[in-house]
Amino acid sequence: MVKLFEKGLPEKAVLRKLESKLKQDFTYSSGRILGSMCTRPHEFARYVHMKCLEKNLGDPGLFCAATQLEQEAIGMLGSLLSHPKAYGHIVSGGTEANILALWAARNLAKNKRHEVVAPVSAHCSLDKAANLLGLKLIKVKLNDRFQMDIKEAEKTVTEKTVAIVGVAGTTGLGAVDPIHELSEIALAHGLYFHVDAAFGGFVLPFLEELGFNVPDFDFRVPGVCSVTVDPHKMGLAPIPAGGILFRNEEMMRSISTSVPYLAGGGTDHTTILGTRSGASAITVWGLLMHLGRQGYRGVVGRCMRLTSKLVEGIRQINGISLKTIPTLNIVGITSNELDIELVAGELRRMGWAVSLFSSYIRVVVMPHVRLSHIEHFLEDLKGTVEKLGG
Numbered sequence: 001m002v003k004l005f006e007k008g009l010p011e012k013a014v015l016r017k018l019e020s021k022l023k024q025d026f027t028y029s030s031g032r033i034l035g036s037m038c039t040r041p042h043e044f045a046r047y048v049h050m051k052c053l054e055k056n057l058g059d060p061g062l063f064c065a066a067t068q069l070e071q072e073a074i075g076m077l078g079s080l081l082s083h084p085k086a087y088g089h090i091v092s093g094g095t096e097a098n099i100l101a102l103w104a105a106r107n108l109a110k111n112k113r114h115e116v117v118a119p120v121s122a123h124c125s126l127d128k129a130a131n132l133l134g135l136k137l138i139k140v141k142l143n144d145r146f147q148m149d150i151k152e153a154e155k156t157v158t159e160k161t162v163a164i165v166g167v168a169g170t171t172g173l174g175a176v177d178p179i180h181e182l183s184e185i186a187l188a189h190g191l192y193f194h195v196d197a198a199f200g201g202f203v204l205p206f207l208e209e210l211g212f213n214v215p216d217f218d219f220r221v222p223g224v225c226s227v228t229v230d231p232h233k234m235g236l237a238p239i240p241a242g243g244i245l246f247r248n249e250e251m252m253r254s255i256s257t258s259v260p261y262l263a264g265g266g267t268d269h270t271t272i273l274g275t276r277s278g279a280s281a282i283t284v285w286g287l288l289m290h291l292g293r294q295g296y297r298g299v300v301g302r303c304m305r306l307t308s309k310l311v312e313g314i315r316q317i318n319g320i321s322l323k324t325i326p327t328l329n330i331v332g333i334t335s336n337e338l339d340i341e342l343v344a345g346e347l348r349r350m351g352w353a354v355s356l357f358s359s360y361i362r363v364v365v366m367p368h369v370r371l372s373h374i375e376h377f378l379e380d381l382k383g384t385v386e387k388l389g390g
């Protein structure tokens with residue numbers, strides 16, 4: 001147990017303690033983190049973030065410039081997602097963004113309906129959102145391409161449904177739900193339709209520009225009311241930086257709370273947090289300005305090339321296989337012969353931070369991953385599979 005000292009320690013002594021404590025943590029630069037959707041923030045982002053630590057977007061009257069920069073960042077994200085006039089905020093992450101979307105859906109329906117239809121592959125933040133908001137999440141099974149099954153979704157929609165959620169880049173396998181078809185169902189029933197593109201939102205537009213065949217998933221699809229897109233995943237921004245974009249102001253205003261007492265003058269909040277990081281939003285602005293489409297295309301192209309290397313390597317190891325052909329830089333490794341949990345356990349013992357889902361290991365080829373890391377991982381994976389008798 002650590003007690004608060006009466007007299008503080010000199011900075012140097014604190015930093016020495018800190019360095020020694022932090023040694024226990026994984027680092028992105030080691031290349032060992034292969035199961036996270038976060039990455040090492042861009043160098044320029046670190047610099048911008050440090051400059052803006054005191055900015056509080058909860059009090060926009062005091063920080064007008066920061067507030068304007070947040071709105072410019074939302075405009076740039078909106079233009080990435082085919083709606084430069086979108087309304088929204090840079091928030092704490094995908095979880096907050098998904099909560100805000102369902103909060104808006106519930107309020108717009110005036111609490112008359114309470115069921116949310118989402119795929120079983122939806123991120124657990126939607127369970128949290130439903131729980132907080134008194135909604136019931138109804139999970140729809142997937143088709144053989146790990147997307148929400150449209151026929152099942154259609155059957156699941158009833159007069160109790162308040163919203164449909166589709167995922168563009170599922171957490172497990174990076175699958176993209178059939179957003180057009182879901183939009184049609186939502187429009188036909190007058191339902192709110194949210195797209196969780198927390199991960200895919202910073203990948204799919206650039207894949208399209210790189211010539212990949214990418215289905216529409218954003219505001220181009222007419223029924224889409226809001227989109228989650230997280231700069232602290234493939235956007236290279238420091239944590240916390242999520243994004244929520246609404247199609248129109250009315251949707252965003254539906255979750256508004258008046259805050260009269262602020263030093264900068266009364267305002268309305270349309271986020272969960274009150275005091276919130278201006279540094280995060282300004283850093284997203286700085287990164288989008290600095291990297292532009294070309295910069296992000298480069299990042300995504302490199303991750304996809306390494307993903308192909310990983311896929312080729314997995315195909316050459318007897319005893320394991322791909323869960324599905326990857327759409328994004330997310331790879332699922334499975335086995336018909338081996339207990340995949342044992343494989344994951346062995347890899348973790350060897351120092352690889354991979355994710356384990358119920359029937360597969362997930363590797364996310366993030367920007368911090370290098371070719372040498374993939375080669376090393378494949379060697380250890382092969383060794384593990386052979387040791388376990390594959």
Ligand SMILES: Cc1ncc(COP(=O)(O)O)c(C=O)c1O
Pocket residue numbers: 037092093094095096098123125167169170171196197198199230242
């Ligand atoms: C599709 C999706 N949505 C939402 C989230 C939640 O994001 P966060 O952890 O930033 O709250 C994740 C996290 O991995 C995700 O994959």
